[in-house]
Amino acid sequence: MAAITLLRSASLPGLSDALARDAAAVQHVCSSYLPNNNKEKKRRWILCSLKKTRYKNFDELYMYCYYVAGTVGLMSVPVMGIAPESKATTESVYSAALALGIANQLTNILRDVGEDARRGRIYLPQDELAEAGLSDEDIFNGVVTNKWRSFMKRQIKRARMFFEEAERGVTELSQASRWPVWASLLLYRQILDEIEANDYNNFTKRAYVGKAKKLLALPVAYGRSLLMPYSLRNSQK
Numbered sequence: 001m002a003a004i005t006l007l008r009s010a011s012l013p014g015l016s017d018a019l020a021r022d023a024a025a026v027q028h029v030c031s032s033y034l035p036n037n038n039k040e041k042k043r044r045w046i047l048c049s050l051k052k053t054r055y056k057n058f059d060e061l062y063m064y065c066y067y068v069a070g071t072v073g074l075m076s077v078p079v080m081g082i083a084p085e086s087k088a089t090t091e092s093v094y095s096a097a098l099a100l101g102i103a104n105q106l107t108n109i110l111r112d113v114g115e116d117a118r119r120g121r122i123y124l125p126q127d128e129l130a131e132a133g134l135s136d137e138d139i140f141n142g143v144v145t146n147k148w149r150s151f152m153k154r155q156i157k158r159a160r161m162f163f164e165e166a167e168r169g170v171t172e173l174s175q176a177s178r179w180p181v182w183a184s185l186l187l188y189r190q191i192l193d194e195i196e197a198n199d200y201n202n203f204t205k206r207a208y209v210g211k212a213k214k215l216l217a218l219p220v221a222y223g224r225s226l227l228m229p230y231s232l233r234n235s236q237k
């Protein structure tokens with residue numbers, strides 16, 4: 001409640017009660033889990049990010065992903081539970097959950113570049129766009145060029161690294177939670193493959209995972225959910 005009052009008192013025009021509630025909830029979770037527990041800084045960051053449409057570099061984009069999706073991952077761990085037999089540290093499981101939230105959000109951003117641009121938003125690191133020789137104008141024009149392809153390859157590679165980081169953590173979750181988490185990981189990661197299959201045209205073509213691929217992901221996810229936690233596999237060698 002204190003956090004909601006705090007956000008209201010900042011009197012951001014247009015900040016609805018529902019939004020203030022969400023932001024307060026996120027702020028609460030972040031305050032509990034972020035190692036650097038600087039509440040005032042975070043409060044200001046959340047208020048600014050609600051209006052932000054550009055991200056200077058990956059650090060800034062990461063923080064956006066952290067607040068909108070990483071926190072969801074963190075909150076999921078106590079709900080899903082860690083396998084009683086797991087030997088992993090609690091911290092490593094939370095890190096993996098955070099990584100999955102970030103991976104999902106980065107994927108979401110890469111899929112929605114065109115849609116976001118039409119709303120005047122560019123959720124891409126400005127410094128990396130500049131390094132690739134691209135400007136905001138290029139994003140608004142939405143033409144797939146070799147510069148765009150190479151920029152996208154770098155972004156996709158990074159998103160895949162976060163998925164990879166998340167994978168070990170999934171094996172440490174309670175048995176009942178592993179299947180749905182594996183399924184969502186496999187399905188969401190395939191969006192990146194579809195962006196590649198669309199020759200990086202995420203301006204006018206929506207990367208979509210077809211029904212057959214979705215169905216196929218389910219037994220694969222089930223198989224993976226039966227695997228023993230990664231922490232045990234190593235300790236038994």
Ligand SMILES: CC(C)=CCC/C(C)=C/CC/C(C)=C/CC/C(C)=C/COP(=O)(O)OP(=O)(O)O
Pocket residue numbers: 068069070072073074076077093094096097098100101104105106108166167169170173181
């Ligand atoms: C890996 C371990 C240890 C635990 C799992 C932890 C979890 C469940 C992490 C996933 C967190 C998550 C669901 C984040 C949100 C991801 C995301 C980008 C959702 C997309 O939301 P929308 O914007 O509504 O999607 P659309 O754009 O597709 O409508």
